[in-house]
Amino acid sequence: MEVNDRIHGFCLQHKEYIPEVDSTAYTFEHEKSGARLFFLENGDDNKVFSISFRTPPVDDTGVAHIVEHSTLCGSRKYPLKEPFVELVKGSLNTFLNAMTYPDKTMYPVASRNDKDFQNLMDVYLDAVFYPNMRENPQVLMQEGWHYEIEKPEDPLTYSGVVYNEMKGALSSPDDLLESRIMHALYPTTTYGHESGGDPEAIPDLTQEAFIAFHAKYYHPSNSYIYLYGAMDIAEKLRYLDEEYLSHFDRIPVPSKIDLQPEFSHLERETVAYPVSEEEGTAEKTFLALSWTTGQSLDHKAMMGLEILEHALLRTPAAPLRKALVDAKLGKDVDSIFETDMLQPFFSIVVNNAEPERLDTFYHLAMTKLQQLAE
Numbered sequence: 406m407e408v409n410d411r412i413h414g415f416c417l418q419h420k421e422y423i424p425e426v427d428s429t430a431y432t433f434e435h436e437k438s439g440a441r442l443f444f445l446e447n448g449d450d451n452k453v454f455s456i457s458f459r460t461p462p463v464d465d466t467g468v469a470h471i472v473e474h475s476t477l478c479g480s481r482k483y484p485l486k487e488p489f490v491e492l493v494k495g496s497l498n499t500f501l502n503a504m505t506y507p508d509k510t511m512y513p514v515a516s517r518n519d520k521d522f523q524n525l526m527d528v529y530l531d532a533v534f535y536p537n538m539r540e541n542p543q544v545l546m547q548e549g550w551h552y553e554i555e556k557p558e559d560p561l562t563y564s565g566v567v568y569n570e571m572k573g574a575l576s577s578p579d580d581l582l583e584s585r586i587m588h589a590l591y592p593t594t595t596y597g598h599e600s601g602g603d604p605e606a607i608p609d610l611t612q613e614a615f616i617a618f619h620a621k622y623y624h625p626s627n628s629y630i631y632l633y634g635a636m637d638i639a640e641k642l643r644y645l646d647e648e649y650l651s652h653f654d655r656i657p658v659p660s661k662i663d664l665q666p667e668f669s670h671l672e673r674e675t676v677a678y679p680v681s682e683e684e685g686t687a688e689k690t691f692l693a694l695s696w697t698t699g700q701s702l703d704h705k706a707m708m709g710l711e712i713l714e715h716a717l718l719r720t721p722a723a724p725l726r727k728a729l730v731d732a733k734l735g736k737d738v739d740s741i742f743e744t745d746m747l748q749p750f751f752s753i754v755v756n757n758a759e760p761e762r763l764d765t766f767y768h769l770a771m772t773k774l775q776q777l778a779e
């Protein structure tokens with residue numbers, strides 16, 4: 406195959422040998438549907454397939470996360486209640502999962518067995534393009550939220566797989582802190598929303614908004630397909646074209662990720678979280694100093710920041726860490742460098758501190774950074 410060759414509805418756009426992974430990389434575009442496909446060809450029999458969609462949330466209802474769970478609750482060809490659970494039990498897969506990021510949703514599978522691999526691909530493709538959640542409103546109730554009551558005199562409560570999962574996730578102060586840092590750092594872009602879903606907002610999600618989200622983003626024009634390993638690529642392209650992609654026409658999908666403009670000055674935000682009465686609030690404060698850090702497409706800058714995070718904060722002798730620990734601002738010093746998003750962020754965190762140490766923390770961190778930079 407050479408660049409500009411057409412094969413089973415795909416056009417080869419780029420081909421390059423990548424010595425670091427001893428593989429040949431191909432990028433294709435499916436001409437009718439607009440789907441993009443990246444293939445890493447090598448001798449590895451542990452084959453990988455993934456399909457991903459850009460799914461930027463516009464609120465805190467967790468719709469992207471609930472759709473991710475719900476697509477795997479039965480589809481046109483596989484009308485089981487839980488095909489995902491069946492695959493976990495009955496397939497020879499070496500990897501099987503789905504995950505929601507702040508701006509995208511991914512469906513990766515891997516297997517060493519050709520037939521199993523083909524079957525996994527088909528279950529996942531049918532799930533993302535033709536899920537039963539569109540016709541069956543009980544899927545949103547099960548995976549998202551529903552009302553629950555045991556006895557008539559009991560209070561009416563909420564339940565649901567994602568509702569309960571996020572209630573658990575956001576009850577840990579560290580996870581809540583990261584969510585609130587993003588809310589503060591990205592006030593006008595998609596990254597300011599809790600893509601997993603905030604339990605306070607999850608019950609606002611309606612069946613209509615749920616279906617509309619799927620219809621808008623789960624289209625080949627908004628997808629990226631990934632294949633890796635030793636396989637007959639022509640056969641895979643033919644299958645993808647005939648069984649799925651040729652049934653869709655290219656459409657414009659408004660899923661571009663906007664960048665948060667810089668603030669004109671340092672912003673401060675205080676957020677509360679619950680602790681039990683017996684625990685009290687002494688040494689329960691987290692102090693965080695955070696920045697957005699360019700774009701993840703700038704690989705050199707990202708690698709540099711990763712090295713800096715390690716050198717400044719990640720070892721006991723790391724100078725910024727040591728300065729903050731020696732100042733006894735809190736019990737521990739931590740850092741967050743989140744790069745799984747277009748506009749990453751970096752945070753320095755002091756755990757188990759007190760609110761009145763905020764100014765000392767800020768000035769010490771900035772002075773030390775200035776010194777180290779010099």
Ligand SMILES: [Zn+2]
Pocket residue numbers: 470474567570
């Ligand atoms: Zn989940």
